[in-house]
Amino acid sequence: MSASFEVIIGLEVHVELKTASKLFCGCSTTFGAAPNSQTCPVCLGMPGVLPVLNQEAIRMACLSALALHCQVRPVSKFDRKQYFYPDLPKAYQISQYDQPLAEFGWVSVRPAGGDVKKVGIRRIHVEEDAGKLNHLGQRLGDAVGSLVDLNRAGVPLIEIVSEPDLRSAEEARLYLTELRATLSYLDVSDLRMEEGSMRCDANVSLRPVGYAGSVEDLPRVEIKNVNSIRNVQRGIEYEIERQRELLVHGERIVKETRGFDDATGQTYSQRSKEEANDYRYFPEPDLPPLVLDVSWIEDLRRNLPELPDAIRQSLVARGIPSKDAEVLVLDREAYEYWNAARSLYADERTLVNWMLSDVLRVLNLRNESFSQASVGPRALVELLTLIDQGTLSGRMAKEVLEAMFATQKSAADIVKERGLSQITDVAAVGAVVESVLTSHPAVVADYLSGKEKALAYLVGQVMKATRGQAKPDLVNRLLIEGIARESNPTR
């Protein structure tokens, strides 16, 4: 029987704020510009320059803090974090140390089949991003040198530090998903992990059952800079097993930083952190304390947009199944699409069904998102209305939807062009039904002997003869009536 351990995970999430200019200077923050084309003496770390705080960055940071249920400090301060690395031109990063912008927040996560769990946020602070290194080699370890692009140096970041409240890789995934969804409604960041506008470091340790000391004293492994939520989850899963193996075999966990290899799904050692970090923080002499008016903070709080928890509740209250509500909540674009469509269409459940099955399927095929969907909310509602009016069957409508995406034409135009109108005329459908029944006596006999499936075959034959345009429930009804008449002619 192996010893048992409890998994302890804390996450540090860096989020780039989408201000137009950098945190302390007027350089543009546009992603993907030519290397070193967005720099100035301030962000290059030239001597004699002074940083000036960007008001919009502070607003976005406060908004994020409030949405994550944090307390915003009326007075916070900036500090210098000293370390040498080539992406940091000043050899210190302006950050916030002992008096961060905000503290004591939480994110709620919903493990499948479990209760809602509040994961604590210890602090949120504002800091500047570093530049970008391009290593000349496959990996940092065997690079012969690096190329430095300082466009990113000085871009505003918030760092969101969770409490070590997470107990599994799945909880970490849920936390990140909820955090990202919450921030997405605030318009404060692009939140693209693959582009680095949201980055996550995961601290993972195992606590032996019965361990009485502080969690902070457990040997901790930090998995750095993973580029997707899925990979954070994979990296943590691997790390839990790696540490468990070591502990079960009586070995020691080394406190270190590890990278994650997407191809192998494994973590690998980057550098040992045996020696405690010694950043020699001290107050930034070039920036006086940040003092915020309480009334300004309260104003921001009052003007927070609708956030995931409230959206979930209102969707479920409207009768949207919770699974569908979850998809809408976590994808702000889908939720906005839905909101626009529902103002034009009363049957909200049907709307959600179409959006999350057929529309989503075509969007995925075309690599489009809801916000750029070639078929917008209004066009979708026009299509659904044609179904309600009996012009199209559900099956025909799916075909029309694909054509709408391909041609950008309206549902009505496609129906007209292709002569697709549903055949609802009883006499017209009845004639086809009669001929199908006459030409398939054996199938009719099968049906009469109790083979229910035989009916589906007959329906198929009628549909084929009408190019799919006969109204399905009418076909069903007329077939059953027709068979009843033939088998019981005396009546």
Place this chain on the structure above:
Amino acid sequence: MELDDADILHVARLARLQLTAAEVEPVRRDLNRVLEYVQTLHQLNLDNIEPTMHVSGLRAILRNDSVQPSLTVEEALRNAPEVREAMFVVPRIMGEGGEDE
């Protein structure tokens, strides 16, 4: 508090100073003398005095989020000892005893 040789070597490493064996002792002596001088502050009575956050007594002054012209790439790279693909070239980062942040 008095600094010993190990403290001196640690601080030197953090500052990327390479001290020879002969240099450690005089540096330790000088630094201890500086610390001793600063200790004078302990003689002051600081009861009921708020810690100083910043010497200026000012509040942070905020600027509007407007983009200002940057330097040209040529200007930005002018002082770089080596440039490649419009980027600063730096030597290998990991290994060689200098595994750092």
